Amino acid sequence: MSEVHVEDHSSLIKTPQQLIVVVVLAFVIPVVGIVMIASAITGGLKTEAAGDAGAVAERLKPVGTVVIGDVPAPAAGAQPAAAASGVKSSSGEPIKTAAAGGPGAGKKLYDTVCMACHAAGLAGAPKTGDKAAWKPRIATGKEALYNSALHGKNAMPPKGGSSAADADVKAAVDYLVGLAK
Ligand code: HEC
Incomplete structure (x- = not known):
């Protein structure tokens, strides 16, 4: 069943x-x-x-690169009209670069290199615009300051560690000194 x-x-x-x-x-x-x-x-x-x-x-890859000193020739194909020696704006006027000298060079170099230490007074660097800190240094004379900036002094690396042109480093010193007067 x-x-x-x-x-x-x-x-x-x-x-x-x-x-x-x-x-x-x-x-x-x-x-x-x-x-x-x-x-x-x-x-x-x-x-x-x-x-x-x-x-x-x-x-x-990083979005941009900071170039201090000699501006390398632009990449092939990119802005073929802009020669390495004189980048031109669309209006044909040369654009001032950090390597091109000129009145803005000191500030530009300061903004890209020197500011890293001098804005905050890092490692005993005389603070930007701190008149008391700069007064005794300015008193040693421009040439002494140029010399320190170009060749280094204690924790201050030569040219701030950059490969900037001597003229630009001097311009940056002028800029720093100008802010501290
Ligand atoms: C790594 C940090 C650092 C950077 C970057 C730097 N400095 Fe300095 N700087 C110092 C320090 C630290 C001192 C103080 C050195 C001392 O007197 O012992 C100094 C001192 C100086 C002085 C005074 C030198 C003197 O004889 O009293 C000048 C001028 C100067 N820096 C300019 C510059 C310029 C221009 C740049 C950029 C190109 C720059 N520094 C970048 C750290 C820096």
Whole structure:
């Protein structure tokens, strides 16, 4: 009676062979699925990393660079009209750069290099605009100050650690001295 009852339940799996096939498929299908998903993810990453290392480096590079001293020739293709010696604005007037000397050179060099220490008076640097700190130094004469700025003095590195032109360093000294008078 009970056997008949069991037989009445229809099942898709009727033989041991079918059972084996079902068990094997139940194991293989999820594995294949996982492998496909994993390869889709890592395959994508591989394309990104190995595809073009240059493109990645390009995206990771800093936005700008600070150039002190001689301005290198502009990159090929970029502003072909701007020669290394005299960058021109659209109106044709030369734009003053830190390397170009001129009245703004001292302030520019100060803003990019000297300010790092002198604005806050770091490492015992005479603070910018601090008349009391600068007075005895100014009293030693411009040449002495130029000499210290160009060749260094104690914690003050030569040219503030930059490779600026001598004239620009002197202009920066003038600028500092001017602010402290
Ligand atoms: C790394 C920090 C640092 C930077 C950058 C720096 N200075 Fe100085 N500077 C000093 C310190 C420290 C002193 C004080 C040195 C001393 O008298 O012992 C000093 C002193 C000076 C003096 C006085 C020298 C004297 O004979 O009394 C001048 C002028 C000067 N700096 C100019 C400059 C100029 C111009 C720049 C930028 C080109 C610059 N400094 C960048 C740290 C710095």
